[in-house]
Amino acid sequence: MKSARILSVVSGFLAGGLVAYHAAAGVTLTTLVSFNSTNGSYPSGGLIQANDGNFYGTTTFGGPGAPATNGTVFEMTPSGALSNLFGFSFTNGAAPRAGLVQGADGSFYGTTYNGGTNNAGTLFQLGTNGSLTTLVHLSFAGNSGAYPIAGLIQGADGNFYGTAAIGGTNGGYGTIFELATNGTFSSLHSFSGTNGGASPYAPLTRGSDGSFYGTTYGGGTNGYGAIFQLTTNGAFNVRYSFTGTNDGGNPYGGLVQGTDGNFYGTTFFGGTNGFGAVFRFATNGTLTPLVSFGNTNGANPQAGLLPGADGNFYGTTWSGGAYTNDTGVGYGTVFEVTTNGMLTTLVSFDSTNGAFPEAGLVQGRDGNFYGTTSQGGTNGYGTVFRLSVAPPQPPHFVSVAATGGTLTLTWCATTGQVCQMLYQTNLNQAAWNNLNNAITATNPTMTTMDTIGPDRQRFYRIVLVP
Numbered sequence: 001m002k003s004a005r006i007l008s009v010v011s012g013f014l015a016g017g018l019v020a021y022h023a024a025a026g027v028t029l030t031t032l033v034s035f036n037s038t039n040g041s042y043p044s045g046g047l048i049q050a051n052d053g054n055f056y057g058t059t060t061f062g063g064p065g066a067p068a069t070n071g072t073v074f075e076m077t078p079s080g081a082l083s084n085l086f087g088f089s090f091t092n093g094a095a096p097r098a099g100l101v102q103g104a105d106g107s108f109y110g111t112t113y114n115g116g117t118n119n120a121g122t123l124f125q126l127g128t129n130g131s132l133t134t135l136v137h138l139s140f141a142g143n144s145g146a147y148p149i150a151g152l153i154q155g156a157d158g159n160f161y162g163t164a165a166i167g168g169t170n171g172g173y174g175t176i177f178e179l180a181t182n183g184t185f186s187s188l189h190s191f192s193g194t195n196g197g198a199s200p201y202a203p204l205t206r207g208s209d210g211s212f213y214g215t216t217y218g219g220g221t222n223g224y225g226a227i228f229q230l231t232t233n234g235a236f237n238v239r240y241s242f243t244g245t246n247d248g249g250n251p252y253g254g255l256v257q258g259t260d261g262n263f264y265g266t267t268f269f270g271g272t273n274g275f276g277a278v279f280r281f282a283t284n285g286t287l288t289p290l291v292s293f294g295n296t297n298g299a300n301p302q303a304g305l306l307p308g309a310d311g312n313f314y315g316t317t318w319s320g321g322a323y324t325n326d327t328g329v330g331y332g333t334v335f336e337v338t339t340n341g342m343l344t345t346l347v348s349f350d351s352t353n354g355a356f357p358e359a360g361l362v363q364g365r366d367g368n369f370y371g372t373t374s375q376g377g378t379n380g381y382g383t384v385f386r387l388s389v390a391p392p393q394p395p396h397f398v399s400v401a402a403t404g405g406t407l408t409l410t411w412c413a414t415t416g417q418v419c420q421m422l423y424q425t426n427l428n429q430a431a432w433n434n435l436n437n438a439i440t441a442t443n444p445t446m447t448t449m450d451t452i453g454p455d456r457q458r459f460y461r462i463v464l465v466p
Helices: 002-015
Strands: 027-034 055-059 072-076 082-087 108-112 122-126 132-137 160-164 175-179 185-190 212-216 226-230 236-241 263-267 277-281 287-292 313-317 333-337 343-348 369-373 383-389 397-403 406-412 418-424 445-451 459-464
Touching (some): 343 383
Antiparallel strands (some): 027 383, 122 132, 175 185
Protein backbone atom coordinates (compact mmCIF):
# COMPACT_ATOMS: atom_id res chain seq x y z
CA MET A 1 0.00 0.00 0.00
CA LYS A 2 2.84 2.36 0.82
CA SER A 3 4.62 1.90 -2.54
CA ALA A 4 1.35 2.27 -4.47
CA ARG A 5 0.59 5.52 -2.68
CA ILE A 6 4.03 6.94 -3.45
CA LEU A 7 3.83 5.90 -7.10
CA SER A 8 0.44 7.54 -7.59
CA VAL A 9 1.65 10.73 -5.93
CA VAL A 10 4.74 10.91 -8.17
CA SER A 11 2.73 10.30 -11.35
CA GLY A 12 0.07 12.83 -10.43
CA PHE A 13 2.70 15.35 -9.45
CA LEU A 14 4.34 15.06 -12.86
CA ALA A 15 1.04 15.46 -14.63
CA GLY A 16 0.61 18.75 -12.83
CA GLY A 17 3.76 20.08 -14.56
CA LEU A 18 5.65 20.69 -11.35
CA VAL A 19 8.86 19.00 -12.44
CA ALA A 20 11.39 21.17 -14.26
CA TYR A 21 13.39 18.89 -16.52
CA HIS A 22 14.42 18.51 -20.18
CA ALA A 23 14.94 14.94 -21.40
CA ALA A 24 17.60 13.95 -23.91
CA ALA A 25 16.70 14.93 -27.47
CA GLY A 26 16.08 12.22 -30.05
CA VAL A 27 18.46 12.09 -33.01
CA THR A 28 17.66 10.67 -36.46
CA LEU A 29 20.31 10.15 -39.14
CA THR A 30 19.07 9.87 -42.73
CA THR A 31 21.39 8.92 -45.58
CA LEU A 32 20.28 11.12 -48.48
CA VAL A 33 22.91 10.12 -51.05
CA SER A 34 25.29 7.18 -51.43
CA PHE A 35 27.83 8.10 -54.09
CA ASN A 36 28.55 5.52 -56.78
CA SER A 37 31.63 6.96 -58.54
CA THR A 38 29.64 8.01 -61.61
CA ASN A 39 27.98 10.79 -59.62
CA GLY A 40 31.19 11.39 -57.67
CA SER A 41 33.14 9.69 -54.92
CA TYR A 42 34.92 10.48 -51.67
CA PRO A 43 33.47 13.87 -50.72
CA SER A 44 36.05 15.51 -48.47
CA GLY A 45 34.43 18.92 -48.31
CA GLY A 46 31.26 20.07 -46.64
CA LEU A 47 28.02 21.51 -47.99
CA ILE A 48 26.57 24.98 -48.36
CA GLN A 49 22.91 25.88 -48.74
CA ALA A 50 22.68 28.33 -51.58
CA ASN A 51 20.28 31.17 -52.27
CA ASP A 52 17.94 28.81 -54.12
CA GLY A 53 17.56 26.58 -51.03
CA ASN A 54 19.48 23.63 -52.51
CA PHE A 55 22.76 22.28 -51.19
CA TYR A 56 26.00 22.33 -53.14
CA GLY A 57 29.24 20.45 -52.60
CA THR A 58 32.19 18.69 -54.19
CA THR A 59 33.57 15.18 -54.48
CA THR A 60 37.31 14.62 -54.57
CA PHE A 61 37.13 11.87 -57.18
CA GLY A 62 34.69 10.28 -59.61
CA GLY A 63 32.28 11.99 -61.94
CA PRO A 64 30.41 11.53 -65.22
CA GLY A 65 32.13 9.20 -67.62
CA ALA A 66 33.65 7.09 -64.83
CA PRO A 67 36.27 5.80 -64.35
CA ALA A 68 37.21 9.48 -64.54
CA THR A 69 38.74 10.41 -61.19
CA ASN A 70 39.00 14.19 -61.26
CA GLY A 71 36.07 15.08 -59.01
CA THR A 72 32.77 16.90 -59.31
CA VAL A 73 30.60 19.76 -58.16
CA PHE A 74 27.08 18.59 -57.30
CA GLU A 75 23.70 20.05 -56.43
CA MET A 76 21.29 18.37 -54.03
CA THR A 77 17.75 19.23 -53.03
CA PRO A 78 16.86 19.10 -49.30
CA SER A 79 15.09 15.79 -49.99
CA GLY A 80 18.28 14.24 -51.42
CA ALA A 81 17.81 14.45 -55.21
CA LEU A 82 21.35 14.83 -56.55
CA SER A 83 22.56 16.10 -59.92
CA ASN A 84 26.05 16.73 -61.22
CA LEU A 85 26.73 20.37 -61.95
CA PHE A 86 30.29 19.97 -63.22
CA GLY A 87 32.97 17.32 -63.71
CA PHE A 88 36.64 18.38 -63.61
CA SER A 89 38.95 17.42 -66.49
CA PHE A 90 42.32 17.88 -64.76
CA THR A 91 43.44 20.74 -67.02
CA ASN A 92 40.89 22.99 -65.30
CA GLY A 93 41.48 21.45 -61.89
CA ALA A 94 41.21 18.11 -60.14
CA ALA A 95 40.48 16.55 -56.75
CA PRO A 96 38.65 19.35 -54.90
CA ARG A 97 39.01 18.66 -51.18
CA ALA A 98 37.02 21.62 -49.89
CA GLY A 99 33.47 22.84 -50.19
CA LEU A 100 32.24 25.90 -52.03
CA VAL A 101 31.34 29.44 -51.11
CA GLN A 102 28.61 31.40 -52.89
CA GLY A 103 29.75 34.88 -53.71
CA ALA A 104 27.69 38.04 -53.55
CA ASP A 105 27.36 37.75 -57.36
CA GLY A 106 25.59 34.39 -57.00
CA SER A 107 28.45 32.35 -58.48
CA PHE A 108 30.24 29.60 -56.60
CA TYR A 109 33.94 29.84 -55.84
CA GLY A 110 36.29 27.08 -54.75
CA THR A 111 39.65 25.36 -54.89
CA THR A 112 41.03 22.13 -56.33
CA TYR A 113 43.91 20.30 -54.71
CA ASN A 114 45.45 19.04 -57.95
CA GLY A 115 45.24 19.68 -61.66
CA GLY A 116 45.64 22.87 -63.60
CA THR A 117 48.62 23.94 -65.65
CA ASN A 118 51.13 23.05 -62.93
CA ASN A 119 49.23 20.18 -61.27
CA ALA A 120 49.37 22.21 -58.06
CA GLY A 121 45.70 23.09 -57.84
CA THR A 122 43.43 25.85 -59.06
CA LEU A 123 41.01 28.55 -57.91
CA PHE A 124 37.76 28.53 -59.87
CA GLN A 125 34.44 30.27 -60.40
CA LEU A 126 31.35 28.22 -61.26
CA GLY A 127 28.13 29.76 -62.49
CA THR A 128 24.80 28.38 -61.40
CA ASN A 129 24.39 27.09 -64.97
CA GLY A 130 27.47 24.88 -64.55
CA SER A 131 29.94 26.99 -66.55
CA LEU A 132 33.40 26.91 -64.96
CA THR A 133 36.15 29.51 -65.22
CA THR A 134 39.60 28.65 -63.90
CA LEU A 135 40.77 31.90 -62.34
CA VAL A 136 44.21 30.87 -61.06
CA HIS A 137 46.56 27.98 -61.76
CA LEU A 138 48.63 27.65 -58.61
CA SER A 139 52.28 26.69 -58.68
CA PHE A 140 54.73 25.35 -56.14
CA ALA A 141 57.33 27.67 -57.67
CA GLY A 142 57.11 31.34 -56.75
CA ASN A 143 54.97 32.75 -53.97
CA SER A 144 51.46 31.66 -54.96
CA GLY A 145 51.43 28.48 -52.94
CA ALA A 146 50.21 25.05 -53.99
CA TYR A 147 47.79 22.25 -53.16
CA PRO A 148 45.01 24.12 -51.35
CA ILE A 149 43.07 21.83 -49.02
CA ALA A 150 40.76 24.51 -47.63
CA GLY A 151 38.04 26.49 -49.34
CA LEU A 152 37.65 30.24 -49.69
CA ILE A 153 35.85 32.91 -47.68
CA GLN A 154 34.61 36.23 -49.01
CA GLY A 155 35.84 39.31 -47.20
CA ALA A 156 34.02 42.54 -46.51
CA ASP A 157 35.74 44.03 -49.57
CA GLY A 158 34.16 41.42 -51.87
CA ASN A 159 37.43 39.62 -52.52
CA PHE A 160 38.08 36.00 -51.58
CA TYR A 161 40.74 34.80 -49.18
CA GLY A 162 42.27 31.39 -48.62
CA THR A 163 45.29 29.26 -47.79
CA ALA A 164 47.57 26.95 -49.75
CA ALA A 165 48.96 23.97 -47.87
CA ILE A 166 52.51 24.24 -49.19
CA GLY A 167 54.60 26.51 -51.37
CA GLY A 168 55.48 30.15 -50.80
CA THR A 169 58.78 31.97 -50.52
CA ASN A 170 60.01 30.58 -47.19
CA GLY A 171 60.72 26.98 -48.01
CA GLY A 172 57.33 25.65 -48.99
CA TYR A 173 55.41 25.93 -45.71
CA GLY A 174 52.27 27.35 -47.30
CA THR A 175 50.68 30.71 -48.02
CA ILE A 176 47.74 33.03 -47.43
CA PHE A 177 46.33 34.62 -50.59
CA GLU A 178 43.70 37.04 -51.87
CA LEU A 179 41.62 36.55 -55.01
CA ALA A 180 39.53 39.24 -56.72
CA THR A 181 36.44 38.21 -58.65
CA ASN A 182 38.18 39.25 -61.89
CA GLY A 183 40.93 36.67 -61.21
CA THR A 184 43.58 39.03 -59.85
CA PHE A 185 45.69 37.05 -57.41
CA SER A 186 47.83 38.37 -54.56
CA SER A 187 50.00 36.47 -52.11
CA LEU A 188 49.59 38.00 -48.65
CA HIS A 189 51.87 35.84 -46.52
CA SER A 190 54.29 32.92 -46.77
CA PHE A 191 54.56 30.73 -43.68
CA SER A 192 58.07 30.22 -42.34
CA GLY A 193 57.97 26.91 -40.49
CA THR A 194 58.78 26.41 -36.84
CA ASN A 195 58.13 29.84 -35.39
CA GLY A 196 55.73 31.06 -38.06
CA GLY A 197 53.60 27.95 -38.48
CA ALA A 198 53.48 25.47 -41.34
CA SER A 199 50.94 23.61 -43.47
CA PRO A 200 47.70 25.61 -43.22
CA TYR A 201 45.03 23.01 -43.98
CA ALA A 202 42.06 25.02 -42.73
CA PRO A 203 40.08 27.94 -44.14
CA LEU A 204 40.39 31.41 -42.69
CA THR A 205 37.89 32.99 -40.32
CA ARG A 206 37.15 36.69 -40.31
CA GLY A 207 36.99 37.94 -36.72
CA SER A 208 34.75 40.70 -35.40
CA ASP A 209 37.84 42.95 -35.35
CA GLY A 210 38.23 42.57 -39.13
CA SER A 211 41.36 40.41 -38.86
CA PHE A 212 41.68 36.95 -40.37
CA TYR A 213 42.34 34.09 -37.97
CA GLY A 214 43.39 30.55 -38.78
CA THR A 215 45.36 27.47 -37.82
CA THR A 216 48.37 25.61 -39.13
CA TYR A 217 48.67 21.84 -38.85
CA GLY A 218 52.40 21.99 -38.18
CA GLY A 219 55.04 24.43 -37.08
CA GLY A 220 54.72 26.81 -34.21
CA THR A 221 57.17 26.89 -31.32
CA ASN A 222 56.60 23.24 -30.42
CA GLY A 223 55.94 21.78 -33.85
CA TYR A 224 52.32 20.84 -33.11
CA GLY A 225 50.68 23.64 -35.04
CA ALA A 226 49.64 27.20 -34.29
CA ILE A 227 46.85 29.77 -34.24
CA PHE A 228 47.62 32.91 -36.26
CA GLN A 229 46.17 36.33 -36.96
CA LEU A 230 46.51 38.43 -40.10
CA THR A 231 45.44 42.01 -39.37
CA THR A 232 43.73 44.39 -41.77
CA ASN A 233 47.04 46.16 -42.36
CA GLY A 234 48.76 42.87 -43.30
CA ALA A 235 50.63 42.22 -40.05
CA PHE A 236 51.02 38.48 -39.34
CA ASN A 237 51.25 37.16 -35.79
CA VAL A 238 51.36 33.68 -34.28
CA ARG A 239 48.97 33.94 -31.35
CA TYR A 240 49.34 30.46 -29.88
CA SER A 241 51.56 27.40 -30.36
CA PHE A 242 50.09 24.02 -29.42
CA THR A 243 52.11 21.71 -27.19
CA GLY A 244 50.60 18.38 -28.25
CA THR A 245 49.49 17.64 -24.67
CA ASN A 246 46.23 18.61 -22.94
CA ASP A 247 45.73 21.65 -25.17
CA GLY A 248 45.76 19.46 -28.28
CA GLY A 249 48.02 19.24 -31.27
CA ASN A 250 47.97 19.54 -35.06
CA PRO A 251 44.72 21.40 -35.80
CA TYR A 252 43.32 20.35 -39.16
CA GLY A 253 40.13 22.41 -39.01
CA GLY A 254 39.61 26.13 -38.76
CA LEU A 255 38.24 28.43 -36.09
CA VAL A 256 34.79 29.82 -35.47
CA GLN A 257 34.02 32.87 -33.34
CA GLY A 258 31.31 32.44 -30.74
CA THR A 259 28.83 35.03 -29.55
CA ASP A 260 31.07 35.50 -26.50
CA GLY A 261 33.86 36.81 -28.74
CA ASN A 262 36.08 33.77 -28.20
CA PHE A 263 37.21 31.42 -30.95
CA TYR A 264 36.50 27.69 -30.83
CA GLY A 265 38.21 24.87 -32.70
CA THR A 266 39.48 21.31 -32.77
CA THR A 267 42.81 19.53 -32.97
CA PHE A 268 43.41 16.26 -34.79
CA PHE A 269 45.80 14.88 -32.18
CA GLY A 270 46.70 15.71 -28.60
CA GLY A 271 44.39 16.17 -25.67
CA THR A 272 44.57 14.05 -22.54
CA ASN A 273 44.12 10.81 -24.49
CA GLY A 274 45.90 11.68 -27.72
CA PHE A 275 42.75 11.44 -29.85
CA GLY A 276 42.25 15.16 -30.36
CA ALA A 277 40.59 17.99 -28.49
CA VAL A 278 38.11 20.86 -28.57
CA PHE A 279 39.44 24.20 -27.35
CA ARG A 280 38.43 27.79 -26.67
CA PHE A 281 40.82 30.58 -27.63
CA ALA A 282 40.46 34.11 -26.25
CA THR A 283 41.67 37.10 -28.23
CA ASN A 284 44.15 37.86 -25.42
CA GLY A 285 46.00 34.67 -26.39
CA THR A 286 44.66 32.37 -23.66
CA LEU A 287 43.71 28.86 -24.77
CA THR A 288 41.41 26.67 -22.67
CA PRO A 289 41.03 22.93 -23.43
CA LEU A 290 37.33 21.99 -23.31
CA VAL A 291 37.17 18.35 -24.44
CA SER A 292 39.67 15.53 -24.85
CA PHE A 293 38.30 12.80 -27.10
CA GLY A 294 38.63 9.27 -25.80
CA ASN A 295 38.11 7.25 -29.00
CA THR A 296 34.82 5.64 -27.95
CA ASN A 297 33.20 9.09 -28.03
CA GLY A 298 35.06 10.06 -31.20
CA ALA A 299 38.63 10.60 -32.29
CA ASN A 300 40.68 12.82 -34.58
CA PRO A 301 38.32 15.65 -35.56
CA GLN A 302 39.41 16.87 -38.96
CA ALA A 303 36.87 19.69 -39.38
CA GLY A 304 36.09 22.80 -37.42
CA LEU A 305 32.92 23.48 -35.43
CA LEU A 306 29.52 24.84 -36.44
CA PRO A 307 27.66 27.23 -34.12
CA GLY A 308 24.12 25.87 -33.83
CA ALA A 309 20.99 27.96 -33.50
CA ASP A 310 20.72 26.72 -29.89
CA GLY A 311 24.06 28.28 -28.91
CA ASN A 312 25.97 24.99 -28.80
CA PHE A 313 28.63 23.84 -31.26
CA TYR A 314 28.35 20.83 -33.56
CA GLY A 315 31.08 18.88 -35.30
CA THR A 316 32.38 15.58 -36.60
CA THR A 317 35.27 13.28 -35.75
CA TRP A 318 37.06 11.45 -38.53
CA SER A 319 37.34 8.22 -36.53
CA GLY A 320 36.35 6.72 -33.19
CA GLY A 321 32.85 6.02 -32.00
CA ALA A 322 30.88 2.88 -31.18
CA TYR A 323 31.52 0.97 -34.43
CA THR A 324 34.91 -0.12 -35.79
CA ASN A 325 36.30 -1.80 -38.88
CA ASP A 326 38.30 -5.03 -38.84
CA THR A 327 41.44 -3.14 -37.82
CA GLY A 328 39.74 -1.59 -34.81
CA VAL A 329 39.41 1.92 -36.25
CA GLY A 330 36.10 3.65 -35.57
CA TYR A 331 34.07 5.07 -38.44
CA GLY A 332 33.63 8.50 -36.85
CA THR A 333 30.95 10.47 -35.05
CA VAL A 334 28.81 13.58 -34.98
CA PHE A 335 28.91 15.44 -31.67
CA GLU A 336 27.51 18.40 -29.81
CA VAL A 337 29.56 20.43 -27.33
CA THR A 338 28.56 23.28 -25.06
CA THR A 339 30.69 26.36 -24.47
CA ASN A 340 31.72 24.94 -21.09
CA GLY A 341 32.91 21.67 -22.63
CA MET A 342 30.06 19.22 -22.11
CA LEU A 343 30.24 16.74 -25.00
CA THR A 344 27.38 14.61 -26.32
CA THR A 345 27.96 12.03 -29.04
CA LEU A 346 24.92 12.30 -31.32
CA VAL A 347 25.79 9.63 -33.91
CA SER A 348 28.39 6.90 -34.36
CA PHE A 349 28.75 5.97 -38.02
CA ASP A 350 28.75 2.25 -38.83
CA SER A 351 29.98 2.34 -42.46
CA THR A 352 26.59 1.42 -43.92
CA ASN A 353 25.34 4.93 -43.13
CA GLY A 354 28.69 6.57 -43.83
CA ALA A 355 32.25 6.51 -42.57
CA PHE A 356 35.17 8.83 -41.87
CA PRO A 357 33.64 12.32 -42.15
CA GLU A 358 36.33 14.82 -43.07
CA ALA A 359 34.11 17.89 -43.27
CA GLY A 360 32.00 19.75 -40.78
CA LEU A 361 28.27 20.38 -40.74
CA VAL A 362 25.90 23.02 -42.04
CA GLN A 363 22.55 23.80 -40.44
CA GLY A 364 19.82 24.05 -43.04
CA ARG A 365 16.98 26.51 -43.07
CA ASP A 366 14.76 23.68 -41.83
CA GLY A 367 16.84 23.45 -38.64
CA ASN A 368 18.36 20.08 -39.54
CA PHE A 369 22.08 19.46 -39.89
CA TYR A 370 23.59 18.29 -43.18
CA GLY A 371 27.01 16.83 -43.88
CA THR A 372 29.14 14.38 -45.83
CA THR A 373 31.20 11.30 -45.10
CA SER A 374 34.25 10.62 -47.25
CA GLN A 375 33.61 6.86 -47.34
CA GLY A 376 30.94 4.32 -46.50
CA GLY A 377 27.35 4.17 -47.64
CA THR A 378 25.82 1.61 -49.98
CA ASN A 379 28.74 1.67 -52.42
CA GLY A 380 31.58 2.67 -50.12
CA TYR A 381 32.23 5.94 -51.96
CA GLY A 382 30.82 8.28 -49.33
CA THR A 383 27.49 9.81 -48.43
CA VAL A 384 25.46 12.94 -47.83
CA PHE A 385 23.40 12.78 -44.64
CA ARG A 386 20.79 14.73 -42.73
CA LEU A 387 20.77 14.81 -38.94
CA SER A 388 17.50 15.68 -37.24
CA VAL A 389 17.47 16.58 -33.57
CA ALA A 390 13.99 16.29 -32.08
CA PRO A 391 12.68 18.85 -29.55
CA PRO A 392 13.17 17.93 -25.89
CA GLN A 393 10.68 15.41 -24.55
CA PRO A 394 8.34 16.32 -21.68
CA PRO A 395 9.93 15.71 -18.27
CA HIS A 396 8.90 12.51 -16.56
CA PHE A 397 9.98 9.90 -14.09
CA VAL A 398 10.80 6.53 -15.60
CA SER A 399 10.02 4.33 -12.61
CA VAL A 400 9.51 4.30 -8.85
CA ALA A 401 10.06 1.12 -6.88
CA ALA A 402 10.08 0.29 -3.17
CA THR A 403 12.09 -2.58 -1.74
CA GLY A 404 11.70 -2.97 2.00
CA GLY A 405 12.22 0.47 3.43
CA THR A 406 14.11 1.86 0.41
CA LEU A 407 12.53 3.78 -2.46
CA THR A 408 14.36 3.95 -5.82
CA LEU A 409 13.40 6.84 -8.12
CA THR A 410 14.52 6.79 -11.77
CA TRP A 411 14.10 9.78 -14.07
CA CYS A 412 15.07 10.91 -17.56
CA ALA A 413 18.34 12.79 -17.76
CA THR A 414 20.33 14.89 -20.18
CA THR A 415 24.04 14.31 -19.81
CA GLY A 416 25.71 17.19 -18.02
CA GLN A 417 22.62 18.71 -16.42
CA VAL A 418 22.66 19.15 -12.66
CA CYS A 419 19.48 17.96 -10.97
CA GLN A 420 18.23 18.29 -7.42
CA MET A 421 15.66 15.86 -6.04
CA LEU A 422 13.31 17.48 -3.53
CA TYR A 423 10.70 16.03 -1.19
CA GLN A 424 8.09 16.93 1.41
CA THR A 425 5.42 15.07 3.34
CA ASN A 426 2.66 17.66 3.06
CA LEU A 427 1.80 19.62 -0.08
CA ASN A 428 0.35 22.37 2.09
CA GLN A 429 3.87 23.23 3.15
CA ALA A 430 5.65 25.89 1.09
CA ALA A 431 9.19 24.62 1.65
CA TRP A 432 10.73 21.57 0.00
CA ASN A 433 13.66 19.59 1.38
CA ASN A 434 16.74 18.47 -0.53
CA LEU A 435 17.01 14.71 -0.94
CA ASN A 436 20.76 14.05 -0.91
CA ASN A 437 23.09 16.35 -2.87
CA ALA A 438 22.56 17.68 -6.37
CA ILE A 439 23.35 15.08 -9.04
CA THR A 440 25.15 15.68 -12.34
CA ALA A 441 23.65 13.43 -14.99
CA THR A 442 26.14 11.09 -16.65
CA ASN A 443 23.61 8.86 -18.45
CA PRO A 444 20.24 9.22 -20.22
CA THR A 445 18.54 7.86 -17.09
CA MET A 446 19.55 8.49 -13.49
CA THR A 447 18.46 7.05 -10.17
CA THR A 448 18.54 8.04 -6.54
CA MET A 449 17.34 6.35 -3.38
CA ASP A 450 15.38 7.43 -0.32
CA THR A 451 14.73 5.68 2.95
CA ILE A 452 10.97 5.72 3.39
CA GLY A 453 10.99 5.37 7.16
CA PRO A 454 7.75 5.93 9.10
CA ASP A 455 6.23 8.41 6.59
CA ARG A 456 2.90 7.21 5.26
CA GLN A 457 3.31 9.38 2.19
CA ARG A 458 6.06 11.47 0.61
CA PHE A 459 5.95 13.81 -2.38
CA TYR A 460 8.87 14.25 -4.81
CA ARG A 461 9.92 16.74 -7.41
CA ILE A 462 13.09 17.22 -9.43
CA VAL A 463 14.44 20.57 -10.60
CA LEU A 464 17.39 21.68 -12.68
CA VAL A 465 20.11 23.53 -10.82
CA PRO A 466 21.22 26.66 -12.75
